[in-house]
Amino acid sequence: MAVIGISTYREEASWGLWHQVADVQFAQYSDAVVAAGGVPVLLTPAPAGGPGLAAAATAVVSRLDGLIIAGGADVDPELYDAPAHPETAGIRPDRDAWELALLDAATALGIPTLGICRGMQLMAVHAGGTLQQHTPDEVGHTQHSPGGEVFGSTRISLAPGSQLAAAEGGEVVGPCHHHQSVATHPGFVPTGRAADGTLEAMERHAPEGDSAVFCVGVQWHPEMGADHAPIEALVRAAHGTPSP
Template structure:
């Protein structure tokens, strides 16, 4: 068996480097480094509109990370946009939704990070709270700018997330939205203010999502769990 290949979804943004200023497919390098550090090979997945592209990609992956980024289009869960909801990317929403469809069909291990958790909830038929400070009356989940907030979370005893990261931990977060409902997933961690910080699908398949950013932390339990599941998925695929 070779090293497991982990797909990482990317932004598509106007970017500047050297003498260039143009549209670029990009992702903070912490994601790829975290995958490499836990024994995998990262593969960046920019938005693709080609029919059947998601199924073709998933067939070649051993695991998938739906990464952080802009707000999910509220039209996808039938809600008008909150004044603070902005910057959604229909192309990325559509691509990642197609990847999740294909991953579900293939039983591919999936980890959602921040926006990735929100998109996974919406993909399952859930809804989002579009501005969490309206509910909790503080900005600790997203202090603003390029600064991560640090909050304590408590995991649900017996959950997969608890088995990977322990009963409590301080996490790095940067989200102004949060998951209100999550059909088909069970809650697996909360912040002290009650905000849902992690969810997981029941059963044997690794399908986990967190509001925090595990790629920024020295604790790589979640990434290690994904890589272990990806290795097992690859072995099953080879033996089939």
């Protein structure tokens, strides 16, 4: 069975008698991995800037078959040399540093990787790209993130011949909860867009003649809906099984 690492938050949390700092993540990520035939492993944020950060990331990623960089707080705009937008909030340098180290290791080791929402955005930044810090400024509506705990619903057209189209078909309607999105994405090919033009999916393609490692970002949250196809495609890639 493929072992799939999932990045996590470090938060103040309450359970039973306890109110403590805890490493947490939505159970839907793990449930979707299990349903796809994988084994989920939660990857806790290592201390930002720690001397062993790169070594720790390499040690854990080398034991994985696949990696999910999960959704969450806004990426620090300093990472792409931009001033913070007034709506940019909740920046977590510890998580940014850890997940960037995980991406370094996954890239170096050729580990199949899926970025979800913030994860897709961080993949773009890791590659030298930039973000739209407040997508409503660009598209004129808030349907991608209606507010609070409510997920929006976005219809996404997928590029023919893409890995996502092989998994999903030509179109998908996905749960969404993001006020930021990818602006530039060096090394990635755009493979999915919403009707308003928002980039909803991207894939890293191998040089001609080389086999492509699964490296895909999706802006929607497949773990929160009934359609887990991107996660299923990651688990298949981690098994070394091609898409149907």
